[in-house]
Amino acid sequence: MSQAVDQAFVLQFLRSNLAAYSAAMFSDFKPGRHHKLIAEKLEAVNRGEIKRLCVTMAPRHGKSKLASELFPSFYLGHHPTHRILSLSYGQDLADVFGRSVRNYIKSPTFGALFPDCKLSPDSNSIKRFNVVPGGGYAAIGVGGATTGRGANLLILDDLVKDRQQADSPAYRETLIDWYKSVARTRLQPDGAIVLVQTRWGTTDFVQWLLDETEHEGWETISLPAIALENDALGRKPGEPLWGEAYDADALSEIRATLGSRDWWALYQQQPISDADVIFESRYLKFYRELPPNLELYQSWDLTFGGMGEGSSWTVGQVWGIRGKDKYLVAMDREQRGFSSTLQAIESMCDRYPATRKIYIENKAMGSAVIETLQKKHPTRITPVTPIASKEQRAYEVLPHFERGEVHLPDPSLYGWVKPLLNEIELFPKGANDDCVDSMTQFLSQKLKKASSAIAVGKLQQFSIR
Numbered sequence: 001m002s003q004a005v006d007q008a009f010v011l012q013f014l015r016s017n018l019a020a021y022s023a024a025m026f027s028d029f030k031p032g033r034h035h036k037l038i039a040e041k042l043e044a045v046n047r048g049e050i051k052r053l054c055v056t057m058a059p060r061h062g063k064s065k066l067a068s069e070l071f072p073s074f075y076l077g078h079h080p081t082h083r084i085l086s087l088s089y090g091q092d093l094a095d096v097f098g099r100s101v102r103n104y105i106k107s108p109t110f111g112a113l114f115p116d117c118k119l120s121p122d123s124n125s126i127k128r129f130n131v132v133p134g135g136g137y138a139a140i141g142v143g144g145a146t147t148g149r150g151a152n153l154l155i156l157d158d159l160v161k162d163r164q165q166a167d168s169p170a171y172r173e174t175l176i177d178w179y180k181s182v183a184r185t186r187l188q189p190d191g192a193i194v195l196v197q198t199r200w201g202t203t204d205f206v207q208w209l210l211d212e213t214e215h216e217g218w219e220t221i222s223l224p225a226i227a228l229e230n231d232a233l234g235r236k237p238g239e240p241l242w243g244e245a246y247d248a249d250a251l252s253e254i255r256a257t258l259g260s261r262d263w264w265a266l267y268q269q270q271p272i273s274d275a276d277v278i279f280e281s282r283y284l285k286f287y288r289e290l291p292p293n294l295e296l297y298q299s300w301d302l303t304f305g306g307m308g309e310g311s312s313w314t315v316g317q318v319w320g321i322r323g324k325d326k327y328l329v330a331m332d333r334e335q336r337g338f339s340s341t342l343q344a345i346e347s348m349c350d351r352y353p354a355t356r357k358i359y360i361e362n363k364a365m366g367s368a369v370i371e372t373l374q375k376k377h378p379t380r381i382t383p384v385t386p387i388a389s390k391e392q393r394a395y396e397v398l399p400h401f402e403r404g405e406v407h408l409p410d411p412s413l414y415g416w417v418k419p420l421l422n423e424i425e426l427f428p429k430g431a432n433d434d435c436v437d438s439m440t441q442f443l444s445q446k447l448k449k450a451s452s453a454i455a456v457g458k459l460q461q462f463s464i465r
Helices: 005-016 018-025 033-046 061-079 091-106 110-113 167-186 205-212 246-259 259-267 340-350 365-375 390-402 413-428 435-460
Strands: 052-057 083-088 126-131 135-141 152-158 188-195 219-223 285-289 297-302 314-322 325-334 359-360 381-384 406-409
Touching: 005 018, 005 205, 018 033, 018 061, 018 110, 033 052, 033 061, 033 188, 052 205, 061 083, 061 091, 061 110, 061 152, 061 188, 083 091, 083 167, 091 110, 091 126, 091 135, 091 152, 126 435, 152 167, 167 188, 167 205, 188 205, 246 259, 246 359, 246 381, 246 390, 259 390, 297 340, 297 435, 314 340, 314 435, 325 340, 325 413, 325 435, 340 359, 340 365, 359 365, 359 435, 390 435, 406 413, 413 435
Parallel strands: 052 188, 052 219, 083 135, 083 152, 152 188, 285 406, 297 359, 325 406, 359 381
Antiparallel strands: 126 135, 297 314, 314 325
16 A cells, blocks of 8 residues: 555544544543543534534543534534534633634644635634634633624533532523523524533533423433443443543542532532432531640621521531541520620630631621621631522532541530531521531631642643543
């Protein structure tokens, strides 16, 4: 076989095989089995055989690199008169995708593979560009304008940025409304949609879209980080999705950091219903005697000062830290007004003079209490302004319970802990949640930075999205 024939064969193979094309265009891309499966489905989209494709899998496992950066150039190479509309949660991420797609099309390798598709001389923007002989690409964040931009291919990749957005009913409704009234209206009658997303919850955008448009005939691929029964790749239960990047030990560490809720949603694509109680009894650990040399902190959840039946409780807790372990040392729970609250906090400071920080929620009468106490305790009073919902704050600290790091007093010896245990058992469905709020406030403030650092470190080991 001549060299020319060899070269022609290679070029034809790269044009027809997305996984091989991806490796040729991006030398750091080492396709795993899951990439090859996704590539096969995207090839079917390219051929017009699949019109609706949904891929859900764990973060940092290469789904966006393949579907939102490499596939669009491959698609335009085959369909140079078609238009692609790529949508993501924000313009910054959309620009990352747009820059990659544009640069691939400008590369000599792409030119050799697809000589009939060239970047238009008047198009150099990463947000929107045209190709000769008439196709084009646009990358837009959620909420952006798509006026005049029709699409033969609509790519939806990471339309939800983080847990805060995922848990926001307002953002969910905004996203759905924008998709229905703006994004979806740009698709040509015979166009295709590719949805690439990590799961966030049982009522997330993925679930809404699949339920709402079930009649459109979606092909779905769900790829958990750790294989379950009937795995799409034929893996044995417990086998990692991409062992070369995240082996079983690495995934075990990530699971311990994230906790059950985010692990099962983000990594296993099996979200847990938010209707369930959050703190399972099997995660509760009890002590009969406190260890020595604890670092002490206080956490106060205040009220508007109402008294009587139906009013909330002012709850103050003292927590001790030793290494990774956190111990509830004391708790004050009463219905209090302003003066009584000041006295209770001062009394707790007298009982525990070694307290390092006093966390006080900066709402209700908290602002006035903070202003008053800061004069006497300028370095210890720490205002806390909650941003997330009560449930979200609870999920944030849940991993520390699951790892056995939170120790509560044995109720048979310390009866004062029973109101907290009653709330934990029913949260978030119980009538009261003030004790839980005080607890999650402390754990969030003291531990969230450390937890975030661990999680980010794990997720940034590999650069492929």
